[in-house]
Amino acid sequence: MQTRVLTGITTTGTPHLGNYVGAIRPAINASRRADVDAFFFLADYHALIKSDDASRIERSRLEIAATWLAAGLDPARVTFYRQSDIPEIPELTWFLTCVTAKGLLNRAHAYKAAVDKNAEAGEDPDAGVTAGLYMYPVLMAADILAFDAHKVPVGRDQIQHIEMARDIGQRFNHIYGRDFFVLPEVVIEEQVATLPGLDGRKMSKSYDNTVPLFAGGAKALREAIMRIVTDSRAPGEAKDPDSSSLYTIFRAFADEAESAAFRQSLLDGIGWGEAKQRLFERIETEVAPMRERYEALIAKPDEIEAILREGAAKARAIAMPKLAAIRDAIGLRAMGAAPAAKSDKHATAKVGKAPRFASFRDGDAGFRFRLFAADGEELLLSMPFADPKAAGAMQQRIRALGDGATLRADGDALVLELDGADVARASQASDAMQARVREALAQLAAQD
Ligand code: TRP
Secondary structure, eight states: OOOOEEEEEEEOOOOHHHHHHIIIHHHHHHHHHTTTEEEEEEEHHHHHOOOHHHHHHHHHHHHHHHHHOOOOTOOOTTTEEGGGOOOOOHHHHHHHHHHSHHHHTTTTTTHHHHHHHHTTTOOOOTTTOHHEEEEEEHHHHHHHHTTOOOOOOOOOOGGHHHHHHHHHHHHHHHHHHOOOOOOOOOOOOOOSSBBBBSSBBBGGGTTOOOOOTTTTTHHHHHHHHSSSSSOOOOTTSSGGGOOOHHHHHHHHHOHHHHHHHHHHHHHTTHHHHHHHHHHHHHHHHHHHHHHHHHHHHHTTTHHHHHHHHHHHHHHHHHHHHHHHHHHHHHSSSSOOOOOOOOOOOHHHHHHHHHHHHEEEEEEEEEEEEEOOTTOOOEEEEEOSSSSSSHHHHHHHHHHHHGOEEEEEEETTTEEEEEEEEEEEESSSSOHHHHHHHHHHHHHHHOOO
16 A cells, blocks of 8 residues: 655745755655655645745745756656645635634644744734734644645654644544544654754754755855865864764765765865865766756746646545535535435544554654544553653553543643653543543453
8 A cells, every 4th residue: 555645845945955955855765665655745825924925935936846846756656736726725724723722723833932932022922923823733734634644754843733733633533523534644754864054053044054956056056065164174184074064965965985985085184175176066966967957947937837737636636525525524515415425435444443552653752652542533642762662561551550540631731640650641631531531541441
């Protein structure tokens, strides 16, 4: 079976080398795997939350689409589309909005950061915060849930959004009593290098320390590389490769043998200027052919438009019937029409008869598990454990708890306590949630 892997690219800014190495290249490589059904889209509705400059939005959409195509994305293989070409996404956003707890959105990092900043400045908490920023996680949930994505590769800053998409999808499934949505798993690419920028900090637009990928051509690429900060060691003095950004960036483009040779040159005292020239040449070897394709594409926006429209047609072939079924199920059907049979094939198949645990690896944090109720609703998320064995042992202990479990409210959350330590939590502390958790624990204990 193929795994559906979906990710969105917010269309603000111009792609830089860090985007290429950290996101574009690994995503395109993954999309070539036979067991992957990749969905990549331009998140231009999300871009509107960040920018109201129409010409920047327009330019960035074009540049980002051209970049992904030039970098080797194959639109025949990948479903590549624009969010704003899929009317089912905003439609689903509203349906999800109506089941999303406002408190959940209050806890979103991006919103909280804005509120904290206002508090520091002595402003009204919501000063300058649009409802768009507030609703960002729901739009993102619709992006993911509309296509039943299994896996969503994102940067660390987006983990919470995927958790929220799960929560929201879960809630909708629960309320309407059917598994409408696949609950997505976050994928954090651990082995992907984050590139250092000009000043040695992570390359990022917000630090203004980026090396452009295509913009400005080979000349701008070389000039930026020449500005990368180094120490003051003179030519002839040995350089420390492991503390040099040049070496880190070089390795992201070169194979083992080339990297080892570059490393040796640094140890042998190559001058920084010459080292930068070698770095430039190595990157240029990979970038030049892509840049050529990029420029050809940018010159023919109609072709990009046609590719994206075709992608939208493919994407809508999935989203349209899904939204039709949802409209029907939530009561938005023709007057006098009977509800469609619950024919959704995984509607009943996926609902287990007993509560169950599901384990997963949460990036660097460690190993966690979830407890699902018999009807599939997610109840508890465990704390991270150092290894899968420890996580498994904890599941065994929880199984044995039955109604001896200690549950306590912690703010909005519900915490399961064992030996005085918090071992798992539910995102709400409502009486209904408490009751569901107790029921599931009792069922587990009864099984053993
Ligand atoms: N918010 C994501 C980011 O800034 C972009 C995005 C929008 C996205 N919708 C998505 C990513 C759905 C994954 C899935 O990086």
